[in-house]
Amino acid sequence: MTLVVNHVKKRFGKHMAVDGITLTVNKGEMFGLLGANGAGKTTTFRMILGLLEPTEGVITWENHPLSYRRTNLIGYLPEERGLYPKLTVKEQLLYLMSLKGMSKAAILRALREWLDRFDIRDYENKKIEELSKGNQQKIQFIASVLHQPELLILDEPFSGLDPVNMEMLKEAVLDLHEAGTTIVFSSHQMGNVEELCEDLIILKKGKAVLQGNLREIKRSYGLKKVIIHSDNDLSYLQSVPGVIHVEKVKDGAIVRMEKEEVAEAVFDAIANKGFVRHFEVVEPSLHDIFVDKAGGEDDA
Numbered sequence: 185m186t187l188v189v190n191h192v193k194k195r196f197g198k199h200m201a202v203d204g205i206t207l208t209v210n211k212g213e214m215f216g217l218l219g220a221n222g223a224g225k226t227t228t229f230r231m232i233l234g235l236l237e238p239t240e241g242v243i244t245w246e247n248h249p250l251s252y253r254r255t256n257l258i259g260y261l262p263e264e265r266g267l268y269p270k271l272t273v274k275e276q277l278l279y280l281m282s283l284k285g286m287s288k289a290a291i292l293r294a295l296r297e298w299l300d301r302f303d304i305r306d307y308e309n310k311k312i313e314e315l316s317k318g319n320q321q322k323i324q325f326i327a328s329v330l331h332q333p334e335l336l337i338l339d340e341p342f343s344g345l346d347p348v349n350m351e352m353l354k355e356a357v358l359d360l361h362e363a364g365t366t367i368v369f370s371s372h373q374m375g376n377v378e379e380l381c382e383d384l385i386i387l388k389k390g391k392a393v394l395q396g397n398l399r400e401i402k403r404s405y406g407l408k409k410v411i412i413h414s415d416n417d418l419s420y421l422q423s424v425p426g427v428i429h430v431e432k433v434k435d436g437a438i439v440r441m442e443k444e445e446v447a448e449a450v451f452d453a454i455a456n457k458g459f460v461r462h463f464e465v466v467e468p469s470l471h472d473i474f475v476d477k478a479g480g481e482d483d484a
């Protein structure tokens with residue numbers, strides 16, 4: 185069972201929101217769809233779900249198009265949260281899950297398990313509007329997974345959560361992954377993406393600027409960094425050939441280089457210029473890669 189997005193475009197008037205992306209997500213995979221604000225992530229999700237028709241290209245799940253008729257296979261946590269404020273948690277979930285074909289008894293059993301897991305058992309009969317934003321988000325998450333979908337689409341699932349709730353949700357996502365759910369998610373928090381996803385795509389203005397296996401991307405990415413801890417002013421390292429940028433930080437500097445070999449020249453340059461407590465060549469973080477590939481003032 186594979187999700188295939190094949191040369192897909194979406195045009196709104198003159199604006200090409202998604203401009204020819206191709207990706208494959210295999211069964212059981214955890215896939216990250218990344219990009220700056222307005223890059224086309226939500227539009228892509230809506231096309232995958234069959235809520236929007238692609239202008240060009242084809243999207244399939246197990247070789248069939250996804251549509252509302254097959255919606256019980258899909259769980260969706262939308263970016264614009266869509267719960268009815270006046271309904272209680274129980275009423276809301278009974279309504280949404282009955283649309284997916286679940287019996288009342290099965291819904292209540294699964295709902296209580298999830299509420300227990302998220303430490304909000306007492307909220308079953310509270311109105312959505314009475315819940316804090318974070319707890320509303322937990323309910324929205326439950327609404328996307330209660331029916332045990334094969335394909336789970338999570339649009340910014342971690343936004344607005346405190347660290348404890350974020351960990352709770354992350355663990356739930358990891359458990360669903362272990363149970364074999366295919367998960368596609370977007371996040372602006374690169375740390376979460378690094379922890380969770382295996383493959384990813386970075387969109388910029390609707391186009392893929394980077395895609396593939398996260399570990400391979402990090403290993404092969406040209407951008408390397410040296411972290412130096414020293415009390416000396418290290419700004420002179422900017423003049424070493426191959427150095428892109430020297431960022432002054434609390435304990436010293438972070439030097440970004442074109443390639444790993446430049447580290448030797450950086451090391452030579454600081455030798456005999458005073459005491460250095462720490463010198464370490466590190467792989468770029470996903471944050472560094474994202475800023476390098478998806479950054480730029482015209483992305484907003």
Ligand SMILES: Nc1ncnc2c1ncn2[C@@H]1O[C@H](COP(=O)(O)OP(=O)(O)OP(=O)(O)O)[C@@H](O)[C@H]1O
Nearest residue numbers: 196199201219220221222223224225226227228263
């Ligand atoms: N229904 C619509 N009509 C017209 N333009 C739209 C519509 N939906 C999205 N767009 C435009 O398409 C582009 C992509 O939007 P989209 O919501 O997919 O971005 P995103 O990557 O999800 O952004 P964010 O991180 O801010 O949620 C934006 O320029 C947006 O203004």
